[in-house]
Amino acid sequence: MNLRTPRIALSLAATAALAWAGPAAAETPQTDGTVNVSTVYRTLDATTWDLQRWTWKGNHDNLQMESLLRGDLQYGPRGSNENSFVEQAYIPYAQLEGSLAESWEVKEDPMRVVFHLREGVYWQEVPGVMESRELVANDVITSFKTRWDNPRAIPTFWDFVERWEAPDEHTVVAHFSKFHGNWPYRLAWGYYDGILPPEWQNLSEDERADWKNAAGTGPYRIADIQTGRQQVYEKNDNYWDTTTIDGEEYLLPLNEKVVYHIIKDESSSVAALSSGRVDIMEAIRWQLVDQLKKTAPELEFRKHVATQGTYIALKTDEKPFDDVRVRRAMNLAIDQRAILSSLLNGEGELLNYPFAQRWTEFYTPLEDLSPAAKELFSHDPEKAKKLLADAGYPKGFSFDVQVCSCSPYHMDVVAMLQAYYQQVGINMNVKTLEYGAFRSNMRGDNQAGGYLMNNGSGNPIQVLRKSFMTGQTWNAARYSNEDFDKKITAAIHEPDTEKRNASIRELNDFIIEEAVPHVWLPTEMVYSAWWPWVKNYHGETRIGAVKPNAIYARIWIDQELKDKILND
The missing domain is CATH 3.40.190.10 (Periplasmic binding protein-like II)
Structure with a gap:
């Protein structure tokens, strides 16, 4: 009817x-x-x-x-x-x-x-x-x-x-x-x-x-x-x-x-678009855009920074990642700028998580962060070695990282990460999983010490709550900080918009520069075409x-x- x-x-x-x-x-x-x-x-x-x-x-x-x-x-x-x-x-x-x-x-x-x-x-x-x-x-x-x-x-x-x-x-x-x-x-x-x-x-x-x-x-x-x-x-x-x-x-x-x-x-998805079998392709990596423009010049394109952060969540409730010095060393050991310029051909942004650059009223540019935060985006393997030694790992260590086969970017970047970590004595064992197993392992008994993931930025309150608050489902790093929990809770319940926004900006900066639960990685640029x-x-x-x-x-x-x- x-x-x-x-x-x-x-x-x-x-x-x-x-x-x-x-x-x-x-x-x-x-x-x-x-x-x-x-x-x-x-x-x-x-x-x-x-x-x-x-x-x-x-x-x-x-x-x-x-x-x-x-x-x-x-x-x-x-x-x-x-x-x-x-x-x-x-x-x-x-x-x-x-x-x-x-x-x-x-x-x-x-x-x-x-x-x-x-x-x-x-x-x-x-x-x-x-x-x-x-x-x-x-x-x-x-x-x-x-x-x-x-x-x-x-x-x-x-x-x-x-x-x-x-x-x-x-x-x-x-x-x-x-x-x-x-x-x-x-x-x-x-x-x-x-x-x-x-x-x-x-x-x-x-x-x-x-x-x-x-x-x-x-x-x-x-x-x-x-x-x-x-x-x-x-x-x-x-x-x-x-x-x-x-x-x-x-x-x-x-x-x-x-x-x-x-x-x-x-390649099959690109072929489907080129042939007209699909009318719209919502996510295309930069590597494929030139090819599409040649094979299907009538296509219309838009591009934007991806709507998620890319990082390795480090299991902060277990050794060796329970020590912030080790987590800082994990960031200093890799060259984020080289990943951005070589693997992504400059098609991305160095810092786009937890807060996205599009959130202009909340986002703090990298150049405006503290020296301790800026340092995390530099490549300093010698300082990484010193931090590891200070934390009790002068000869490095081995750890497993889980990666999803569903992400071409992740499958490409793991080889670079392995090479960087070998330079400071860290052996990274890559465990590749299909999405179902990969997702079910997050926060489960089978989650590895490192979990290479994309996570949607969501919105300013949501991303801080879901990714860094104690016990939350998407907190793959299992990060727990009583003071942080109290402050994010207070911000959530603050009725004054200006005060609430100022609080969550400060908490975002704290996560990046002091808590360091993740290895921060560049966010890739995404194209769409129709x-x-x-x-x-x-x-x-x-x-x-x-x-x-x-x-x-x-x-x-x-x-x-x-x-x-x-x-x-």
Whole structure:
């Protein structure tokens, strides 16, 4: 049953909330196309379809799922261009708009956030799971409560929510025990906050893990999953949202299907783009760009510094990495600048983690850090040897480092790291793992002393909390500092924005220059490319924490232009 209703008379406020009016388009959208994508995570299948397991990748794979808020693309390259919308999990508060929530209010005495849900938003019908029905307030509350009760919940993630309330069917109130400076990310547009119906929550674990049972309110439904090959998403004919192009309003999505192509081999992915088998490739290493420009000169490109940090997390709760002198030596032994200039051909940045350079209001440039911090980015093997000797390792030591075969950069850089460490007496044994085993080893009994990883910068509060706070899931270095924990907790609950921002800037500098839980490595530059037949697209990849569904829903394919380019 199609419950969609025509939108004939919309108030100005509703129109602004529902429509992303991009630049004028000369063509009329052809809404019957298929968008083929080699995504940012082209080498990775879905980690799990059971979203109660707190999988970080769920937002990316479950295009049928939506959250309360999202990033407003009018602030991106199709509008004011204040935000590239490539960040993994950072959207300034002023650049948010309603998604399932039409509007929201922050209130005090008591501290709470009131979400006003849209009317006329319907759950998709899922045979054997649920019939289509309207989204109501208790659905939202149940979604949060059920996920929070799961034993895999990230510690402290929602502990600031004292209780939930539904005054009516379209109002949800989150009452806080105290102010939380990152509440929009934690509750409304980040990871783990996709709203799922009670009917799905009540399924068994095995049933939730079956993609055929996936339920949501979003622009797509999961149509077919072929592990190691592709994920196919079909248009939700009963979707609530619209967009305006050239003064005319269109129901979303503007295409019939979106297909994720899982391509583990880099050369195969480039060939798929060059041949037109994929329309968009969201992540391309700099080494391949010149080749693509020659083989497919019509392609459009954008580039940006990758949205994650690259580093070796050193296991700080065990010898030898429990000694900060050893951790400093591990940094001084390698030549980060040589890695950047040779391996990356200068296509990257020396310091882009924990805070990303795009966060201009938070980021401290390397040249403005303390001498102790600057030293870590110099190559001084003699001082590294002295620090090792002072720490009781005059002859060096051996350690294992785990690396994922899913990252070409990591597979390339480990040989350079081995050579640098040999010069100071350190023997680094490389353990290469497929992503599943690699990820499961992090913080597990099988985690090695060194863990070479990419980790999304996320946002300023999130990256400090998840990577360096005691006991947090993504704290691969197992770093623990009681004073740091107290200060980050105080910053999180500081209601004064200026004071909070100043505190987290200081904590970021402390992690880099004093704590040194990681071997800092350069962050590579990433390119994206798409064919001219991809319309109403400007290189955006995320409108929330790795959430692309609202972006894909606005793309349409000019099939005539595609046929012309490929056949010329």
